[in-house]
Amino acid sequence: MGWLPTLIGHRGSAATAPENTLTGIRAAHAAGAEAVELDVKLSRDGVALLMHDDGLERTTNGVGRVVDADWATLQGLDAGYAKRFGDQFADERIPDLPSVLALLVELNLAANLEIKPCPGRERETAAATVAAVAAHWPAHLAPPVLSSFQRECLETVQALAPALPRGYLVEQLGPAWQAEATALGCVTVHPGRQALTAELAGVVRAAGFELAIWTVNDIDEAVRWRRSGANAIITDDPQRLAQALLVTAEGRTDA
Ligand code: G3P
Ligand code: MG
Numbered sequence: 001m002g003w004l005p006t007l008i009g010h011r012g013s014a015a016t017a018p019e020n021t022l023t024g025i026r027a028a029h030a031a032g033a034e035a036v037e038l039d040v041k042l043s044r045d046g047v048a049l050l051m052h053d054d055g056l057e058r059t060t061n062g063v064g065r066v067v068d069a070d071w072a073t074l075q076g077l078d079a080g081y082a083k084r085f086g087d088q089f090a091d092e093r094i095p096d097l098p099s100v101l102a103l104l105v106e107l108n109l110a111a112n113l114e115i116k117p118c119p120g121r122e123r124e125t126a127a128a129t130v131a132a133v134a135a136h137w138p139a140h141l142a143p144p145v146l147s148s149f150q151r152e153c154l155e156t157v158q159a160l161a162p163a164l165p166r167g168y169l170v171e172q173l174g175p176a177w178q179a180e181a182t183a184l185g186c187v188t189v190h191p192g193r194q195a196l197t198a199e200l201a202g203v204v205r206a207a208g209f210e211l212a213i214w215t216v217n218d219i220d221e222a223v224r225w226r227r228s229g230a231n232a233i234i235t236d237d238p239q240r241l242a243q244a245l246l247v248t249a250e251g252r253t254d255a
Contacts, residue, residue: 002210003145003165003187004232005034005110007245010215011052012036015237018081019059020050021092022103032242035110037214037234040097040129042121047071048097048128054118058083060094067118071096097129101136104144111144112167112190112212112234115153126156133164147190154184167212173200178207188212190234193221198228205229219244 012024013031020039028036039052044067056062056069060077080089095103104111113133117125129146137143146157147167154166167188168181172195181189188210191200196213204211212232216222222233222241235241 002231003142004112004210004212006226006232007033007238007242008035008037008112008212008232008234009033009238010037010234010236011039013236013238015217016239018079018085018089018092020052020095021079021089022095022099023089023092025100025103025107025109028238029107029109031237031239032246033109033238034246035112035232036104037112037114038100039114039116040125041066041116041118042125042128043071043074044068045070046124046128047074048125048132049074050095050097050100052116065118067121097132098136101132101144105136105138105141110142113144113146114169115146115148115150115157117148117150117153122150122152123156126153127160130157130161130164134161145188147188151180151184154186158185168209171195173204181209188231190214193225198224201225201228201230205231216241 009028011019013027017024017027025036038050041051051066054065059081060079062077074094079094080092115126115129143164145165145167147169148154149169157166166186167190168186169190171192173191189204190212193213193216210231213225213230214234216233217236223244
């Protein structure tokens with residue numbers, strides 16, 4: 001296996017459990033995901049935590065911006081995402097990054113930590129992510145892949161922890177993708193599914209990068225991307241894709 005396994009749960013298991021929560025990570029694991037993709041931000045007072053949006057409204061019962069809220073306030077919010085899931089996941093909390101890393105180790109789940117800073121906090125969010133991994137990730141396990149849409153975040157990781165694997169994350173691969181990914185020392189490339197072609201997927205692989213495609217929720221499409229060379233499929237619904245993507249005990253896929 002390379003840096004990333006085949007089946008990666010997006011924000012945990014976003015289709016079936018509150019995203020970017022410990023329950024979501026457990027759901028992805030139970031569904032057969034081999035890794036999870038999670039979004040890392042900072043509270044106002046510098047605590048690294050999981051949250052996708054800059055605002056609190058969609059996934060918590062809070063209001064306002066993450067960048068304006070201290071960790072003590074954020075800890076008091078319900079992250080069970082009641083608008084989507086009702087009271088099924090009542091009392092779910094926003095997790096801090098050390099708690100997340102401890103759970104991943106306990107479950108033996110690999111990870112892709114997407115550094116998703118609130119605007120203006122690119123360097124400090126990347127530095128906090130690196131610090132948490134250094135403090136809480138056992139040296140004998142393969143490290144999480146740290147990805148970001150923000151070049152400044154990847155540059156910071158490269159400067160602070162050059163040995164940590166980095167993922168070049170984009171909606172769409174532009175003309176400079178290979179030069180940029182190479183300059184940032186990335187080992188994986190993470191394009192969005194919508195603008196990607198099988199030909200480009202082949203180019204990425206031929207250039208020596210691992211390829212992780214997001215967000216793929218259709219079984220047939222996921223199998224097609226695997227045949228086009230994708231190493232990893234990032235999906236909201238790992239349970240749906242598990243049978244088609246996971247390698248059986250005989251060492252072949254069922255697809
Ligand atoms: O890391 C892949 C994907 O999560 C990037 O987009 O907005 O879902 O974080 P987003
Ligand atoms: Mg993400």
